[in-house]
Amino acid sequence: MTERISFTRYLVEQQRDHGRIPPQLRLLLEVVGRACKRIALAVNKGDLGDVMGTAGSENVQGEVQKKLDIIANETLIEANEWGGHLAAMASEEMEGIYLVPNRYPQGEYLLLFDPLDGSSNIDVNVSIGTIFSVLKKPEGHPGVHESDFLQPGHQQVAAGYCIYGPQTTLVLTVGDGVAMFTLDREQGSFVLTRENIRIPEDTKEFAINMSNMRHWDAPVRRYIDECLAGETGPRGKNFNMRWIASMVADVHRILMRGGIFMYPWDQREPNKPGKLRLMYEANPMGWLVEQAGGAATNGKERILDVQPTQLHQRVSVILGSKNEVERVTRYHQEP
Numbered sequence: 001m002t003e004r005i006s007f008t009r010y011l012v013e014q015q016r017d018h019g020r021i022p023p024q025l026r027l028l029l030e031v032v033g034r035a036c037k038r039i040a041l042a043v044n045k046g047d048l049g050d051v052m053g054t055a056g057s058e059n060v061q062g063e064v065q066k067k068l069d070i071i072a073n074e075t076l077i078e079a080n081e082w083g084g085h086l087a088a089m090a091s092e093e094m095e096g097i098y099l100v101p102n103r104y105p106q107g108e109y110l111l112l113f114d115p116l117d118g119s120s121n122i123d124v125n126v127s128i129g130t131i132f133s134v135l136k137k138p139e140g141h142p143g144v145h146e147s148d149f150l151q152p153g154h155q156q157v158a159a160g161y162c163i164y165g166p167q168t169t170l171v172l173t174v175g176d177g178v179a180m181f182t183l184d185r186e187q188g189s190f191v192l193t194r195e196n197i198r199i200p201e202d203t204k205e206f207a208i209n210m211s212n213m214r215h216w217d218a219p220v221r222r223y224i225d226e227c228l229a230g231e232t233g234p235r236g237k238n239f240n241m242r243w244i245a246s247m248v249a250d251v252h253r254i255l256m257r258g259g260i261f262m263y264p265w266d267q268r269e270p271n272k273p274g275k276l277r278l279m280y281e282a283n284p285m286g287w288l289v290e291q292a293g294g295a296a297t298n299g300k301e302r303i304l305d306v307q308p309t310q311l312h313q314r315v316s317v318i319l320g321s322k323n324e325v326e327r328v329t330r331y332h333q334e335p
């Protein structure tokens with residue numbers, strides 16, 4: 001029988017044997033993993049628990065909050081404020097940053113998260129997830145300010161997500177490839193099930209919300225038109241389409257078998273760069289995809305190089321199989 005490596009042991013080995021992560025970061029990631037297990041339990045209760053439906057409130061971005069958005073947010077805050085060894089947190093569901101109270105151990109890391117991604121899928125029993133990103137607090141001043149969070153994605157020290165689907169799977173990078181852990185419910189622990197995940201450079205599968213087609217910009221329309229033209233078109237091959245409407249689930253599929261995911265700028269809200277959030281969605285997913293050999297851009301530049309100016313900043317997202325992402329990015333640069 002092959003040896004089972006738990007998430008905790010994997011992290012200990014990354015710290016002790018490979019020196020890849022400092023002890024505080026290891027503890028932080030363990031706590032995030034524990035919080036995800038608790039969120040998974042809440043998700044699984046469905047109609048048997050008080051977890052479905054809307055909460056009757058709106059988040060800072062004016063979106064209706066689901067009960068699970070709030071439960072997941074509180075679970076991550078509670079777990080990390082006393083056990084996470086961090087300085088502060090920021091969440092898609094909270095307007096400002098959350099400082100770890102003085103009575104709890106203080107640390108040097110900043111944790112950012114989309115506590116529940118794919119909210120529209122909660123009530124219909126389709127895969128949803130938690131996305132997280134870890135940054136180091138800049139040195140040189142006491143306390144933590146919102147501006148400390150405004151670091152480009154290439155400065156992340158860890159990133160990952162947990163998908164609550166047919167299996168509950170935690171996916172992590174600390175900058176040395178992508179590892180995947182499946183939750184063993186009988187043991188109550190995440191077990192390492194895949195390492196060094198690689199995204200094929202080419203693909204015949206795209207993911208985009210086609211209902212927005214009439215609002216897209218010319219380069220995105222050109223790319224999708226060419227895919228739709230199939231074998232007899234300029235690409236000379238047939239493409240398949242998938243759109244789960246949970247970024248975690250769409251990105252998970254791409255990590256497993258390749259593909260391209262796009263949520264581009266469109267004319268519905270021309271003043272917003274895109275729908276997805278740079279700090280909680282695009283940066284962690286962009287880094288995971290790059291670490292698996294894929295690419296992630298906003299059509300103009302690498303997502304990880306975008307300099308954030310606001311915590312809740314939006315961004316256009318094109319990520320996945322390298323050659324396809326490069327093609328769409330090139331279309332944005334051609335006249």
Ligand SMILES: O=P(O)(O)OC[C@H]1O[C@](O)(COP(=O)(O)O)[C@@H](O)[C@@H]1O
Pocket residue numbers: 092114116117118119120209245246247248263
């Ligand atoms: O419903 P749309 O416009 O297709 O948007 C789907 C996208 O919105 C999101 O659900 C946004 O995430 P939240 O659920 O965290 O707000 C993404 O996960 C997904 O890719």
Ligand SMILES: [Mg+2]
Pocket residue numbers: 114116117118247281
């Ligand atoms: Mg989301």
Ligand SMILES: [Mg+2]
Pocket residue numbers: 069092114115116117118119
């Ligand atoms: Mg969310």
